[in-house]
Amino acid sequence: MHRYRRTMVAHRLVRNLAGAVAVLATLLTVVFGLPALNRAVPTDRSLAGPRYDVGAGVTVAPPPGARVDASKTRPGSERATVMFLVGDVRYLIVVQPFDGPIGEAAEKLRTKIKATQGYQVTGNEGGIRTTGGLAGVAGGYTAPGRSGRYAVFLAGEHSIEVTVSGAQLELQRELAGIDGSISSITYGGDR
Numbered sequence: 001m002h003r004y005r006r007t008m009v010a011h012r013l014v015r016n017l018a019g020a021v022a023v024l025a026t027l028l029t030v031v032f033g034l035p036a037l038n039r040a041v042p043t044d045r046s047l048a049g050p051r052y053d054v055g056a057g058v059t060v061a062p063p064p065g066a067r068v069d070a071s072k073t074r075p076g077s078e079r080a081t082v083m084f085l086v087g088d089v090r091y092l093i094v095v096q097p098f099d100g101p102i103g104e105a106a107e108k109l110r111t112k113i114k115a116t117q118g119y120q121v122t123g124n125e126g127g128i129r130t131t132g133g134l135a136g137v138a139g140g141y142t143a144p145g146r147s148g149r150y151a152v153f154l155a156g157e158h159s160i161e162v163t164v165s166g167a168q169l170e171l172q173r174e175l176a177g178i179d180g181s182i183s184s185i186t187y188g189g190d191r
Contacts, residue, residue: 051184055080056095056158061184063091063177084181086174089166091181098159105152105159106137113150113163119143121150128153132186134160147171155187 051059052068055075062068063086072083072092084091098105110121125139128151136153148165162185164171164178 052082054082054093054095057156057188058093058095058158058160059186060093061181063174063181065177066091066181086178087166088170089164089174089178091178092161092163093185094161095158096161097157098154099157102135102137102152102154105154105161106139108159109150109152109161109163110139112161113141113148116143119148128182130185131183134185134187136160141165149175151182153185153187158187160185160187 050061052062053059053075056078058080060082062084066084066086069083069085069090072081074081078097080093080095082093084093098108106125113119113121119141120143121139121141123140125137128136128138130136130153134153134155136151138149138151141148141150143165145167146165147168148163148171150164151162153160153162162182164175164182166174
């Protein structure tokens with residue numbers, strides 16, 4: 001009888017040890033393996049080709065040296081977003097359904113900018129036109145340690161919102177390429 005009990009206790013210990021090892025292996029995978037896998041997958045993609053298809057009928061020629069931040073980019077047929085990273089400058093294009101006038105679209109974008117703590121719209125707005133003929137409104141804004149620009153265009157049943165922000169020196173260094181990119185925005189057959 002004692003031998004039977006010892007065998008049962010030994011089997012139970014081996015079974016418990018195997019379960020503990022499996023739990024430990026799972027825990028180590030979650031703690032060390034998943035973060036390592038996450039770091040191995042890039043969040044941005046370098047661009048290839050002269051034009052980038054933002055989505056919802058909008059395309060753009062990215063500025064020189066731009067990368068796409070895949071974590072903030074969402075293509076789509078009605079709504080689309082792309083975030084380009086140009087050095088430390090963030091260049092965001094958001095396309096969404098809109099059926100109001102340009103003044104209303106500009107006010108909506110200004111409100112969105114000012115809703116972020118510390119952000120202020122500065123200076124006067126002015127007209128802007130892309131090389132493809134899209135007319136819009138552009139202005140500037142500031143944030144703690146950053147400067148920014150914005151523009152909004154209407155195209156078909158959509159608004160195209162553009163925001164650019166970065167540290168003042170970095171933004172000045174990249175601005176010519178970004179301005180050229182904004183000028184290249186097209187909608188539908190306007191290419």
